[in-house]
Amino acid sequence: MYLTMFDPSTRLAATTTLDTLETPCLILDADRMDRNITRLRNRLDGMGVSLRPHxxxxxxxxxxxxxxxxxxxxxxxxxxxxxxxxxxxxxxxxxxxxxxxxxxxxxxxxxxxxxxxxxxxxxxxxxxxxxxxxxxxxxxxxxxxxxxxxxxxxxxxxxxxxxxxxxxxxxxxxxxxxxxxxxxxxxxxxxxxxxxxxxxxxxxxxxxxxxxxxxxxxxxxxxxxxxxxxxxxxxxxxxxxxxxxxxGVFVFFDLVMAGIGICQVDDIALSVLATVIGHQREKGWIITDGGWMSLSRDRGTGKQAVDQGYGLVCDLEGNAYLDIIVADANQEHGIIAVRPGSDARLPDLAVGDRVRILPNHACATAAQHSVYHVVRGGSHAVETCWPRFGGW
Amino acid sequence: MYLTMFDPSTRLAATTTLDTLETPCLILDADRMDRNITRLRNRLDGMGVSLRPHxxxxxxxxxxxxxxxxxxxxxxxxxxxxxxxxxxxxxxxxxxxxxxxxxxxxxxxxxxxxxxxxxxxxxxxxxxxxxxxxxxxxxxxxxxxxxxxxxxxxxxxxxxxxxxxxxxxxxxxxxxxxxxxxxxxxxxxxxxxxxxxxxxxxxxxxxxxxxxxxxxxxxxxxxxxxxxxxxxxxxxxxxxxxxxxxxGVFVFFDLVMAGIGICQVDDIALSVLATVIGHQREKGWIITDGGWMSLSRDRGTGKQAVDQGYGLVCDLEGNAYLDIIVADANQEHGIIAVRPGSDARLPDLAVGDRVRILPNHACATAAQHSVYHVVRGGSHAVETCWPRFGGW
The missing domain is CATH 3.20.20.10 (Alanine racemase)
Incomplete structure (x- = not known):
């Protein structure tokens, strides 16, 4: 009944990168997505059935x-x-x-x-x-x-x-x-x-x-x-x-799928870009502007062997930090911390630095956004924007 | 950066009611909202401080x-x-x-x-x-x-x-x-x-x-x-x-606030309208089209004394059924059941019947929608639509 539309006055500038995008926002690694699509298509082709993607x-x-x-x-x-x-x-x-x-x-x-x-x-x-x-x-x-x-x-x-x-x-x-x-x-x-x-x-x-x-x-x-x-x-x-x-979710994958062994963490094509806005150093917390509004309230890994909190934290190239998760989230605040029980070190991130957060559940996280910012591999350059819609 | 817009081709018809709206959708009881606003405004006026609503x-x-x-x-x-x-x-x-x-x-x-x-x-x-x-x-x-x-x-x-x-x-x-x-x-x-x-x-x-x-x-x-x-x-x-x-949340209230005694269940102004699409009778389940996409993934009452699942079920007039909750939810499916431990009876709802579901967390549930359908009290008539926006 209602349309979510691109605002034509704010089209992507040619120089937009992961360092300049407004945060929080949704990032799609098209290389990973293409690989995920090819993987399932090849598998089903070999079995003689057609794929009807969700x-x-x-x-x-x-x-x-x-x-x-x-x-x-x-x-x-x-x-x-x-x-x-x-x-x-x-x-x-x-x-x-x-x-x-x-x-x-x-x-x-x-x-x-x-x-x-x-x-x-x-x-x-x-x-x-x-x-x-x-x-x-x-x-x-x-x-x-x-x-x-x-x-x-x-x-x-x-x-x-x-x-x-x-x-x-x-x-x-x-x-x-x-x-x-x-x-x-x-x-x-x-x-x-x-x-x-x-x-x-x-x-x-x-x-x-x-x-x-x-x-x-x-x-x-x-x-x-x-x-x-x-x-x-x-x-x-x-x-x-x-x-x-x-x-459906094979196209992006997510931490729930990685948690049950259907993909690897570095197959996950979707992430949320967030900016560091503070620290509570004595608690080992880094605060970002990536709260549950951008990550979703999905806690799908909460029942899995490895609880990823509200998401697993990566650097800007998409490489996951060892055992660094969004331990808690408010509407527009994410709290990054070392996973309980791990002796990993919190990365040295200053106010203004940026991270990418892998989602528990791609369907739920994507639904919090109206656009995909498309990157490839470890590049910071945003190739294009793909709008997405919601509603019924 | 991106606008959520009303589609002007689908403005509200004069005869729109809770019985004819497309489901799932968001309902706002403006009588309850007005009462909630007056309650906090009067309280703070009496204490000599100004209200800066969130x-x-x-x-x-x-x-x-x-x-x-x-x-x-x-x-x-x-x-x-x-x-x-x-x-x-x-x-x-x-x-x-x-x-x-x-x-x-x-x-x-x-x-x-x-x-x-x-x-x-x-x-x-x-x-x-x-x-x-x-x-x-x-x-x-x-x-x-x-x-x-x-x-x-x-x-x-x-x-x-x-x-x-x-x-x-x-x-x-x-x-x-x-x-x-x-x-x-x-x-x-x-x-x-x-x-x-x-x-x-x-x-x-x-x-x-x-x-x-x-x-x-x-x-x-x-x-x-x-x-x-x-x-x-x-x-x-x-x-x-x-x-x-x-x-902020005082304007609508929600089940989390009711669970800690800040409001009563019948103060909650926000609900999601959903339609029955099936039954699993031997399990005591009623299936609706109100899944987590419309309710949000918020499980804020999960840690409270009374776990409301994904929401508390009401009739179309907004009266809560005793101990009937959305016990589980998929993206576009909600599973209505009697609260564990209760001997309440499941209401007699047929395919096509409608219910209203009170949210755990008003901020999270409202964020899944682009419009409020405004009703007053127990009336089925939709007075007007108020658009809402998302994004950063």
Whole structure:
């Protein structure tokens, strides 16, 4: 409903660098991003499944163009606002991967009328009936996928509930379009090592492959069989029966993903640039202007083996300081300190010096900003700015 | 640097109600807000000190006009973006209450050149020297306040460090303008009951009153003596020697403030409107489209006696359901459940039904949105929309 727009009076100066940007702000290392995209694309190409990237992480047309295999998609979105923004940029093949609220079907119909193959997701009879009713009213068959709950994490039809699955399938096939089945192994974010991740991936695969078979055995169509989470996408050994993989955070990675071994710390493409504004030397604190408003309130590593506080501190070239974290944060203040239990030395940073802070959770941190400042490798030069949007 | 703008094509229809708004979105009960403002204003009027409201909570010109005692201020801000936006609306008296980074002084000088009495805050010699240098370069005396660390919470000169306080004071008085002293009792958010809050308030007062006396005894000026936090503002018994009180979250209140007894749950003016999109009945879960993107990742009640999860669930009129909380949240999914240990019954909510969710932390939740939808009391009618902004 509301647009976040670039202010055209403040376009990037040719000489903008990490030393001159206003802080705090969001930095994107495009070299790291490109490497992350290539890594997953190569992996899935080798397994014969297509990648349907989840654009909720970046919410940026510029990133979307780089992460999608073609300008028309496929892609996954988490809001209708994303669907509308990406459709306006030419994306034509999207799944809106959050259970559809009946009142949102009017916007779905509008996008489909414009030639966008937007697919909805659902797991209840009420939603299937609403999609069928909206299809009848609009004179078009709205495609829907049935969400399967592969791990008890969130939404979806429980795999054992064959009756529910078939009944939803019949309503969709009769009154709308049954496009397929979809699941998300949300529990894979808990980690547990490579063997455990392979088990998550196989459970994710089996949940939808079995559901698809059940539908087909009942004479119902199920052309699309969709799985997706960054950890399982990187660990699945076998994707037989799966037609596509959705993943989002792989494009940037973050400390939560590094904490469960899906990436290395120096794969993380996103950081927040902050300026030192003071010290509490007797406490071993460096105070910066990078508080939770710029880092987000996400404390996703708080339950992991290594708690990164509100983020891991790097120098301006993006190299992490050993055991130096944002130990606490207020709205516009970050408190940098040595990680508890470490005998690392606090870096010698004066008032006015700058650091880059790696995020716990890329989706949450990026959402606090309206623009990516794009750098490459260890360079301080800001190549360009890519706007991002929020809202619903 | 970047503006969040209303999309003029989607202005509010006259018939917009809580039943027709796109979800998730932010709701502001203006009756509750007005009551909260009146409560603190009356209290401080009775104590003979002025209120300098912190506008970082609302980041809205419409709310600012209602919470300030006059269109010109005084006010407090947490970013230069706030200072610039409010200055453009006529606010002329502001403290930027985050330690100044030397590189930000150019924007301070620009605003002061336009007739805005913008005051900076600092606690180091380096910052005082930078303010003096910028004053010399700009041919104007930039006013600065010295931050005092009343409770070891964050920034500020330690009260016992008289030498540091006097040296900063001398640099400012000689080369800039020493406007006064300022502190923030951040520890008061921990609660502890009325007697404890009165102790926090008295410690906050003494820290700045003593610092002011030290400066004056050394022949230095100290016209402004500023304290501020919502809990201490509501509990201070004596404010002798204090000239002004800063407070921010009192305007909306939130579950953290209710949890430490500063307000009642039905004083909370802010909520997130969300739609039911599914159930996991055997688990006792209702799934909504109100995930952490709309609620924020703030889990501020997690350390309180009553953990409210990601928020407390209310009906559309704003009445809280007994012991029904958002127990967990993903980016665009909220999981509503009965609070652990309670024998309350889950409300009977169908797919498409709507709820309002009270936030843990108003500043963090409001920051996830670009507009307030204003209602009054239990009415479903949306009176108007007030845009809000973010960024730095």
């Amino acid at each position: 654009l909720k992480t970046a919410k940026s047309i510029d990133v979307a163009r780089r992460v999608m295999s073609a300008p028309e998609g496929p892609a996954t979105v988490s809001t209708l606002k994303e669907a509308e923004k990406f459709a306006a940029d030419g994306v034509r093949d999207m799944i809106y991967a959050v259970g559809i609220a009946p009142a949102k079907l009017a916007r779905v119909v509008e996008l489909r009328s414009e030639g966008v193959d937007l697919v909805v997701v659902l797991d209840t009879l009420e939603q299937a009936q609403a999609v069928a009713a909206a299809s009848r009213d609009a004179g078009m068959r709205i495609p829907a996928m049935i969400e399967i709950d592969c791990d008890g994490h969130r939404s979806g039809v429980v795999p054992a509930d064959h009756a529910q699955l078939l009944e939803i399938g019949k309503i969709l096939a009769a009154g709308a379009e049954l496009r397929g089945v979809l699941t998300h192994a949300g529990d894979s974010y808990k980690g547990g090592g490579v063997a455990e991740q392979k088990r998550y991936a196989e459970a994710e695969r089996l949940a939808v492959v079995d559901a698809g078979r059940l539908l087909r055995d009942a004479g119902l169509p199920c052309p699309v069989v969709s799985v997706g989470s960054t950890p399982t996408a990187h660990h699945a050994k076998d994707l037989t029966g799966v037609t596509e993989v959705r993943a | 506008l970082k909570t609302a980041k809205s010109i419409d709310v600012a006009r209602r919470v300030m005692s006059a269109p010109e201020g005084p006010a407090t801000v947490s970013t230069l973006k706030e200072a610039e936006k409010f200055a453009a609306d006529g606010v002329r008296d502001m403290i930027y209450a985050v330690g100044i980074a030397p590189a930000k002084l150019a924007r301070v000088v620009e605003l002061r050149s336009e007739g805005v009495d913008l005051v900076v805050v600092l606690d180091t010699l380096e910052q005082a020297q930078a303010v003096a240098a910028a004053s010399r370069d700009a041919g104007m005396r930039i006013p600065a306040m010295i931050e005092i660390d009343c409770d070891g919470h964050r920034s500020g000169v330690v009260p016992a460090d008289h030498a540091q306080l006097l040296e900063i004071g001398k640099i400012l008085a000689a080369g800039a303008e020493l406007r006064g002293v300022l502190t923030h009792a951040g520890d008061s958010y921990k609660g502890g009951g009325v007697a404890e809050q009165k102790r926090y308030a008295e410690a906050e007062r003494l820290a700045v009153v003593d610092a002011g006396r030290l400066l004056r005894d050394a022949g230095l000026p100290c016209p402004v003596v500023s304290v501020g936090s919502t809990p201490t503002a509501h509990h201070a018994k004596d404010l002798t020697g204090v000239t002004e009180v800063r407070a």
